[in-house]
Amino acid sequence: MTQSDLDPVRRPISTAHGLPNAHYTDATVFEEERDAVLAAEWAGLGVAADVPAPGDAQPLDFLGMPLLLLRDKAGVVRVFHNICRHRGMILVDAPRKIEGALRCPYHSWCYSTEGRLVSTPHVGGPGQNTAVGIERDQLGLLEVRSHIWMGVVWINLSGDAAPFDAHHADLIARWAEFDAPLYHGGADSTFTLDVACNWKLAVENYCESYHLPWVHPGLNSYSRLEDHYHIEAADRYSGQGTHVYRQLTAPDGQTFRDFAGLSSKWDTAAEYIAAYPNVLLGVHRDHAFAIVLTPKGPDRTQEQIHLFYPDPDTDANLRARNTAQWKVVFEEDIFVVEGMQRGRHAPAFDGGRFSPAMDGPTHMFHAWVAARVQHHRTPVHAAE
Amino acid sequence: MSTLEARLLNAHMHRDRAALVALYQEAADSAAPAARAFFLTQAYVYALETGHADADALRARLVAMGCEPA
Numbered sequence: 001m002t003q004s005d006l007d008p009v010r011r012p013i014s015t016a017h018g019l020p021n022a023h024y025t026d027a028t029v030f031e032e033e034r035d036a037v038l039a040a041e042w043a044g045l046g047v048a049a050d051v052p053a054p055g056d057a058q059p060l061d062f063l064g065m066p067l068l069l070l071r072d073k074a075g076v077v078r079v080f081h082n083i084c085r086h087r088g089m090i091l092v093d094a095p096r097k098i099e100g101a102l103r104c105p106y107h108s109w110c111y112s113t114e115g116r117l118v119s120t121p122h123v124g125g126p127g128q129n130t131a132v133g134i135e136r137d138q139l140g141l142l143e144v145r146s147h148i149w150m151g152v153v154w155i156n157l158s159g160d161a162a163p164f165d166a167h168h169a170d171l172i173a174r175w176a177e178f179d180a181p182l183y184h185g186g187a188d189s190t191f192t193l194d195v196a197c198n199w200k201l202a203v204e205n206y207c208e209s210y211h212l213p214w215v216h217p218g219l220n221s222y223s224r225l226e227d228h229y230h231i232e233a234a235d236r237y238s239g240q241g242t243h244v245y246r247q248l249t250a251p252d253g254q255t256f257r258d259f260a261g262l263s264s265k266w267d268t269a270a271e272y273i274a275a276y277p278n279v280l281l282g283v284h285r286d287h288a289f290a291i292v293l294t295p296k297g298p299d300r301t302q303e304q305i306h307l308f309y310p311d312p313d314t315d316a317n318l319r320a321r322n323t324a325q326w327k328v329v330f331e332e333d334i335f336v337v338e339g340m341q342r343g344r345h346a347p348a349f350d351g352g353r354f355s356p357a358m359d360g361p362t363h364m365f366h367a368w369v370a371a372r373v374q375h376h377r378t379p380v381h382a383a384e
Numbered sequence: 385m386s387t388l389e390a391r392l393l394n395a396h397m398h399r400d401r402a403a404l405v406a407l408y409q410e411a412a413d414s415a416a417p418a419a420r421a422f423f424l425t426q427a428y429v430y431a432l433e434t435g436h437a438d439a440d441a442l443r444a445r446l447v448a449m450g451c452e453p454a
Contacts, residue, residue, distance in 0.1 A: 100435030108429045121429050127421025129452045136453070 003377065004029065009351065009370035013363045018351035019370065024198040024344040030298040034063050036376030037277050037369055039157035042164050044279035044292040045069065045146070046153050047306045048077050049184035055098040055113060059090070062155075063295060067144065068092055069153060070102075072113035079155050081142040084109055085117065091141075102141075115141035150175075151182045151308050152279055152290045171237055171275060177262050178283050182308035185319045189307040191327055195334055197341035199278060199295040200369065202303060205337050206272065206280045206291070207361035209240040216332055230360050231273055235368055238361035239273035245284055248322050256286035256318060259310040274361075276368055286310070287322060291330070299341055305330060388414070404430040405438055421451045428452075 008017040022029045043062075050058050051071040058069045059082050068082035068091065082091050084104040091104055091111075101110040101118055110119035117136040124131035145156040147164035149172070154164055161167060172179070184190070195202065205211065209228035224244075231239040245268050247255045259266075262285055270284040280291035287309050294302040307323060343349060354363045388411060395403040408427035412420045424446055431439035446452035 099433070100439065101432040103429065103433040110429060110432050119429055119432055121425045122422070127419070127423075127425055127451055129425055129446065 006370040006374050010367050010374075013354050013360060014356045016354060016363055016367070018354070018363075019200070019366050020351050021344045021347070021349055023369070024201065024341060025298055027298055030198075030295070032373060032376065033369070034295070035158075036373045038063060038295070040161065040372065040376070041277050042147065042154045042156050042161055042167055043277055044152050044275075044290070045079060045155045046292060046304065047151050047184065047290065048148050048153055049151060049306065050153075051077060053097075056095075057092050057098050057102070058095045059092045065157075066090055067155075068141075070098070070113060074114075076114075077146065077148055077153060078113075078115065079144040079146040079153065080115055081144065083142070085139040085141070086120075111141050115143055117141075150178075150281055150288065150290055151184060151306065152281075152292060154279070168236065168275065170233055171273065175271075175283055177266065178259055178288060180259055180310060182288060183310070183312040183314075185307045185309055185314065185323070188316065188320050189323050191305050191323065193303040193305070193330060193334065194296075195301050195303060195337055196299060197301055197337040198298055198344070199293045199301040200365070201337040201340050202291075202293050202301055202333075203274045203276075203278070203280065203365055204362045205333055205340075207238050207240065207274050207365055208359055209242075210355060210358035211336065215336055216329055218328075231271060232360055232364050234364060235276075235371070237273050237275045238364040239271065240361060241269060241271040244268055245270035247284075247286055248318065248325065250315075250318050250321065254315060254318055256309060256314055256322075257311050258285045274365060276365065289326065303330070401430045401434045402436065405434070405436050405442075409438070409442070421446065421449050424449075425451065 004020040004022050009019055023033065045062055045067065046060060046069055051069055054071050054073050054075055056071050060067045060069055066082040068080045070080060071077050083089065084091055084106065086104065086107055086109050089104050089106040091102055098113055101112055103110045108121050109117065112118050117139045119129065120134055120136065121129055123129060123134050145159055147154045149164065165172065209225060213225055227242050227244045229241050231241055249255050266285045270282065272282045274280050278293040280293065282289045287307055289305060289307045292304045294304065296302055305326065307326065388407065392407045395407055405427050408423045408430070412423035412427060415423055424442055428439065428442040428446060431442055443452055447454050
């Protein structure tokens with residue numbers, strides 16, 4: 001395959017082109033980006049609320065890899081490769097509670113919820129559970145680096161990214177006022193959208209406010225284009241903010257409680273940020289949300305939406321209204337991301353051009369992807 | 385088929401792991417010395433998996449027999 005030319009993507013926005021079609025349609029480029037962009041960085045896998053209690057285990061398929069999200073007996077959320085160190089058997093094939101140890105269903109090697117290999121039955125022959133060369137302390141579950149922030153489980157598959165707190169220090173500081181316990185709203189506060197587009201199109205659309213008056217006309221009544229501002233942090237995140245967030249209010253006047261101690265800016269501000277590569281976050285005075293994008297192929301993406309609140313006891317009806325409100329907004333975006341995906345099969349499309357005034361956050365994401373892929377393609381890196 | 389074998393097969397069929405812990409211990413206690421560690425190991429594994437209260441005692445027996453690392 002001829003490698004895509006990414007230099008035009010990294011030009012200044014006024015002359016830049018978007019990523020070439022192959023980055024949305026080609027299986028080989030999808031795999032290249034899997035390694036260069038998703039595995040090498042801190043990517044979103046799911047939410048800690050997926051495993052709320054010690055022993056809860058959830059198998060996940062991420063980029064074709066079988067992973068296991070598990071809350072250990074001490075309450076620490078961990079991510080493992082979901083395979084036994086003996087014969088590579090899948091350990092957990094459906095969400096369940098690990099009561100004691102994690103037993104491989106094949107030859108019954110057992111692991112603690114912290115990943116230690118604790119039993120190797122009959123490994124030295126019937127009734128003999130040790131064998132020369134089978135060093136249990138060397139054969140624990142293969143753990144993936146993980147970190148919890150904003151309720152999201154972030155993983156670094158390559159294992160060599162900077163620590164999460166350092167990598168995202170700027171974003172963590174930006175939203176320090178939301179550094180408080182986040183309570184997932186529960187079953188009525190999550191939904192999944194399966195979308196026929198490349199995962200990057202969901203990021204690109206989320207980053208910018210340019211489309212709001214056309215795709216989300218319901219927002220025009222109170223949130224006009226000029227009420228929004230760009231958020232741009234090269235190589236880390238980009239998005240948009242609004243100065244006119246209006247709280248959801250029930251007919252009886254009820255609202256959600258605010259996060260404690262917020263500055264007055266947040267009375268009417270809200271921010272929507274794509275934390276590269278695949279997590280879309282939103283914060284408001286009274287709730288936050290996370291959208292974890294799981295790439296399922298060059299042209300398929302699963303969007304997991306989760307809503308969080310500053311307090312564990314929120315009104316169920318109000319929560320349901322909030323979920324429904326956001327579902328309408330996110331569903332309104334589907335036709336554009338799927339339309340852009342179909343558009344990527346037009347051979348004459350050159351990646352498109354950007355509005356210098358309105359597309360800065362989107363161009364920043366394109367330029368970042370291009371830089372990461374180019375870095376991955378350099379001979380020195382390839383040799384590693 | 386002995387009664388114990390039938391009960392073991394039934395417990396496996398119903399994935400009744402608490403019963404498996406007890407039945408494999410029963411098998412160990414009635415087995416010839418050479419086969420005892422096999423049955424204790426079976427009981428221990430299901431005890432480990434389920435967080436059964438007998439897990440520590442079973443492990444101690446296997447350690448004493450030189451079948452499990454101390």
